[in-house]
Amino acid sequence: MSRKFMERVLTPKVRQAEEAAYGRAFAAPVGAPPDALGADERAFIAARDSFYMATVTEDGWPYVQHRGGPKGFLKVLDAHTLAFADLGGNRQLVTVGNLDGDGRVALFLMDYAQQVRLKILGRAKVHDLRSATGGSLGLPLPPRTERLVTIDVEGYDWNCPQHITPRYDAEAVAEALAPLKARIAELEARLSQGLGPA
Numbered sequence: 039m040s041r042k043f044m045e046r047v048l049t050p051k052v053r054q055a056e057e058a059a060y061g062r063a064f065a066a067p068v069g070a071p072p073d074a075l076g077a078d079e080r081a082f083i084a085a086r087d088s089f090y091m092a093t094v095t096e097d098g099w100p101y102v103q104h105r106g107g108p109k110g111f112l113k114v115l116d117a118h119t120l121a122f123a124d125l126g127g128n129r130q131l132v133t134v135g136n137l138d139g140d141g142r143v144a145l146f147l148m149d150y151a152q153q154v155r156l157k158i159l160g161r162a163k164v165h166d167l168r169s170a171t172g173g174s175l176g177l178p179l180p181p182r183t184e185r186l187v188t189i190d191v192e193g194y195d196w197n198c199p200q201h202i203t204p205r206y207d208a209e210a211v212a213e214a215l216a217p218l219k220a221r222i223a224e225l226e227a228r229l230s231q232g233l234g235p236a
Contacts, residue, residue: 041070043193046159073193074117082156083120083147084110087207092144093136093162103133112147113177120145120160120189121175126182134185137162143189151206153199160189 048066056063075083088106095101105112105122112122124134137143145158165175165186175186206214225235 040073040193040195041067042073043157043159043195045070046193047195070193072118072191075114075191075194076117079156079194080114082149082154083112083114085149086110086112086147089148090146091133091162092146093133094140094142095132095136096139101132101136107180111180115175115188118191120158120191121177122187123177123179123183124164124185124187125180126184134164137164137187145189148202150202150204151210153202153204155197155202156194157197158189158191158194160191160193162187162189 044064045067048064053063053066087109088104089112090102090104092100092102105124107122107125112120115121141161141163143160143162145156145160147156147158149155165188167179167183167185175188177186228234228236
């Protein structure tokens with residue numbers, strides 16, 4: 039069980055809402071150590087090509103941004119640390135500015151095809167590429183990398199698959215269509231030779 043994650047999210051107001059709606063509330067752990075990323079979490083993170091990251095503005099507003107890259111661009115450095123290369127985009131540094139004021143983040147990682155999601159809570163730090171820390175993380179630096187971000191993981195939780203609409207990336211669709219394309223090519227070849235379907 040993800041005890042630290044539950045300790046962070048099961049606030050008194052959340053428990054009050056649960057009691058009002060269902061007549062009982064989940065027990066909130068107290069004093070739990072940070073949740074350690076295990077083999078299942080590491081493998082899931084390594085297979086992702088995108089995630090959503092929420093930060094908090096100086097005025098307390100939530101802000102969510104999408105991050106994408108090749109599979110595995112979000113790296114697990116150890117059981118409690120994630121990192122990724124932050125690429126240049128629209129020159130709006132909302133996330134970077136938010137992290138300068140409040141490092142708390144929530145990550146949402148989705149596998150739409152398998153209907154699985156992983157939620158991660160942590161504290162993020164932005165590292166200049168020229169700093170000792172930024173240069174020593176050992177991450178690949180794709181073109182347009184502007185900075186590195188590390189996340190100290192406090193907790194994580196796996197969600198149930200309920201209400202996740204399955205979606206498939208181009209690679210999965212191509213793999214599923216490959217046998218059909220091969221069969222179509224075979225039939226077209228037979229037709230061009232004046233033969234019927236085999």
